[in-house]
Amino acid sequence: xxxxxxxxxxxxxxxxxxxxxxxxxxxxxxxxxxxxxxxxxxxxxxxxxxxxxxxxxxxxxxxxxxxxxxxxxxxxxxxxxxxxxxxxxxxxxxxxxxxxxxxxxxxxxxxxxxxxxxxxxxxxxxxxxxxxxxxxxxxxxxxxxxxxxxxxxxxxxxxxxxxxxxxxxxxx
Amino acid sequence: xxxxxxxxxxxxxxxxxxxxxxxxxxxxxxxxxxxxxxxxxxxxxxxxxxxxxxxxxxxxxxxxxxxxxxxxxxxxxxxxxxxxxxxxxxxxxxxxxxxxxxxxxxxxxxxxxxxxxxxxxxxxxxxxxxxxxxxxxxx
Numbered sequence: 001x002x003x004x005x006x007x008x009x010x011x012x013x014x015x016x017x018x019x020x021x022x023x024x025x026x027x028x029x030x031x032x033x034x035x036x037x038x039x040x041x042x043x044x045x046x047x048x049x050x051x052x053x054x055x056x057x058x059x060x061x062x063x064x065x066x067x068x069x070x071x072x073x074x075x076x077x078x079x080x081x082x083x084x085x086x087x088x089x090x091x092x093x094x095x096x097x098x099x100x101x102x103x104x105x106x107x108x109x110x111x112x113x114x115x116x117x118x119x120x121x122x123x124x125x126x127x128x129x130x131x132x133x134x135x136x137x138x139x140x141x142x143x144x145x146x147x148x149x150x151x152x153x154x155x156x157x158x159x160x161x162x163x164x165x166x167x168x169x170x171x172x
Numbered sequence: 173x174x175x176x177x178x179x180x181x182x183x184x185x186x187x188x189x190x191x192x193x194x195x196x197x198x199x200x201x202x203x204x205x206x207x208x209x210x211x212x213x214x215x216x217x218x219x220x221x222x223x224x225x226x227x228x229x230x231x232x233x234x235x236x237x238x239x240x241x242x243x244x245x246x247x248x249x250x251x252x253x254x255x256x257x258x259x260x261x262x263x264x265x266x267x268x269x270x271x272x273x274x275x276x277x278x279x280x281x282x283x284x285x286x287x288x289x290x291x292x293x294x295x296x297x298x299x300x301x302x303x304x305x306x307x308x309x310x311x
Contacts, residue, residue, distance in 0.1 A: 026210035
């Protein structure tokens with residue numbers, strides 16, 4: 001008799017415990033506005049380059065001279081009154097959430113070039129006062145290769161020729 | 173022998189009586205449907221302008237009127253899955269079926285959860301809206 005009552009009590013507890021399980025739900029609304037965007041990376045360049053794959057790469061050419069060796073990744077051509085270091089720059093533009101099919105890429109020097117030194121991309125001489133168009137039909141997602149020449153006059157002073165090339169990509 | 177039979181009969185009657193009592197008890201102690209509630213730290217989440225990925229935080233509080241439990245299972249789901257958006261809570265990707273976000277969610281305390289929205293590059297730009305259903309279940 002005692003056993004039966006004890007068992008009944010335990011059974012009651014078990015039923016009571018499972019009956020207490022409760023559930024509830026609530027809904028949270030989440031909104032956002034997806035903006036289109038593009039990103040640009042420098043994929044390659046002559047010289048001892050760091051920062052490739054990012055939007056801020058650096059190429060160190062070291063000491064350069066007409067009758068010395070060409071820097072890593074460059075070729076050297078000697079002219080009658082000047083000499084030219086030639087290489088390429090690889091630029092990639094990617095897009096996201098954008099219907100545009102191509103882009104325009106321009107380049108501009110960050111500061112005026114040293115006297116007697118010309119910076120060229122795709123054969124066009126760059127300046128620090130206006131942007132030069134490299135392409136108006138750039139393909140997203142692939143690296144565009146642009147010829148890069150630094151032309152130094154024999155009359156140029158022996159000094160640093162440091163400069164910055166600023167690329168700008170604009171979706172069409 | 174007669175005594176044994178009498179005792180057996182009494183035991184049977186008592187057992188049936190006890191079972192009937194359990195049946196009545198079961199009806200009496202069923203918890204109210206809304207015994208547990210979920211409240212958010214804000215009414216909705218507006219992530220604003222975003223590209224590729226954005227993260228927001230939301231406070232979720234579970235309360236129990238009966239106060240009989242201290243932990244609960246918290247689940248979340250996306251009833252209307254948008255192929256142009258991946259929604260994660262605390263790193264767990266949400267789908268149409270509920271997934272456990274916290275198997276031991278504390279009751280009576282506001283807990284912060286990280287909502288991450290990721291949009292593939294192929295998705296069109298523009299407004300994005302989704303609803304996250306949160307479910308709580310006490311043991």
